[in-house]
Amino acid sequence: MRKAPAKASKVNIRDYEPIVGRSYIEELRMLADKLSGKTIQNINSTFVGGGVAEILSHLVPLLNQLGIDTRWHIITGETQFFEVTKKFHNALHGKIEHVSDNDFALFLETTEKNLSELEFPGDILFIHDPQPAALISKKKDIGGKWIWRCHIDISHPDSKVWQFLKQYIVNYDAVVFSSPNFVQELPIRQFFAPPSIDPLSDKNKELLPESIDAILAKYGLTRDKPMILQVSRFDRLKDPLGVIQAFELVRKNFACQLVLAGGTASDDPESQEVLEEVRERAGGNPDIHILSMPPESDIDINALQTAATIIMQKSLREGFALTITEALWKAKPVVASAVGGIPLQIRNKFTGLLCHSVEGAAYALRQLLANPDYGHWLGHNGREHVRQHFLITREIKDYLLMILALERNEDIIYL
Secondary structure, eight states: OEEOOOOOOSSOGGGGHHHHOHHHHHHHHHHHHTTTTOEEEEEESOSSSSHHHHHHHHHHHHHHHTTOEEEEEEOOOOHHHHHHHHHHHHHHTTOOOOOOHHHHHHHHHHHHHHHHHOOOOOSEEEEESSTTGGGGGGHHHHOSEEEEEEOSOOSSOOHHHHHHHHHHHTTSSEEEESSGGGOOOOSSEEEEOOOOBOTTSTTTSOOOHHHHHHHHHHTTOOSSSOEEEEEOOSOGGGOHHHHHHHHHHHTTTSOOEEEEEEOOOTTOTTHHHHHHHHHHHHTTOTTEEEEEOOSSOHHHHHHHHHHOSEEEEOOSSOSOOHHHHHHHHTTOOEEEESOTTHHHHOOBTTTBEEESSHHHHHHHHHHHHHOHHHHHHHHHHHHHHHHHHSBHHHHHHHHHHHHHHHHHTOSOOOO
8 A cells, every 4th residue: 555655734724824814714624623533535646746646745734734634545556557547548538549458457457456455544535537446346345435536628538438437437426527618427426626736835935036046047047038838747638749839930030948847757658758759859959948857846847937938838638737827826928728627727818828729829929929018917817816716725625515515415515
């Protein structure tokens, strides 16, 4: 069994009062008191890399501070298992993948192994994304309330993969989606709870100017040209090659530099291959900086986002894109694809600019480079949008209300 290493939280729940108000924190305490004595267990596939691990690393300590016993475990598997679940991930996003009967068999074999090794102390179990979804097969033996937390857009999935997973999903007590647009017809209760960022985390707190300059120097970056930045795992669905294409179009009119910063995750075996493709496509262009960053790079990412002129997220498919939330919180103008949960964050021409193609992305970049005041206005609006809708305190409230609704078997709850 692999349990998240115990870490002392760097912040206290009271530290959020200046951001969201004292009454909001008191409301969280009141809701948490109603769940006194309950244990919440989260299960996903990795402790580092990707949005799910990012959220849980902050959510779990704060729920414990509120007095709710909250734990975090991960499933384990061989490389072949994560190659299969990467296929599942792509197929659920609508990408064509060849998933064989042997792949399904390997998935179930690994699930059985994890069922024999994991402990299940939770009264409420949050099972995150497809990798551990079939753990529900032992629900009758384990007991508790089971919630499948789907962080990806499954609105147009490959039917073969979805039908395979659906036979397990229908046995959950509820499913949580990041957006109403992601849903599938299911005979169980569905809730909507967008992901969130922690404004006090290393990735989102304010940094001193000298700290930012030191980190830029560490990566050989300067402020002599406007910086266009995309932060994401090296994943084909994040379209890093399309970002390079858009940048090359923009450079015909504006002197600027591009930074592609990202890393890998233990549950994504494709990422190293994609990184090499990106390096090859950049072709040694001195104005394209490709940074492969280790998982514990939160302050470095913060510095890059704070120093950037414009932040991009040109995904082909997307669940939510917390990198956009981070960028908006730093009051940066953002250019992003109109896919998945991104339009929840980018209200076109108000909190950022949406695009539908390489050429559209280049057009939006030119607009912002030519009119910095417009970019500042978008950034201000974006920060306030995040303050109202996408901070971790709101996600905690959503989860507490949802659990209370399930515990009391209430029919309607508004998150």
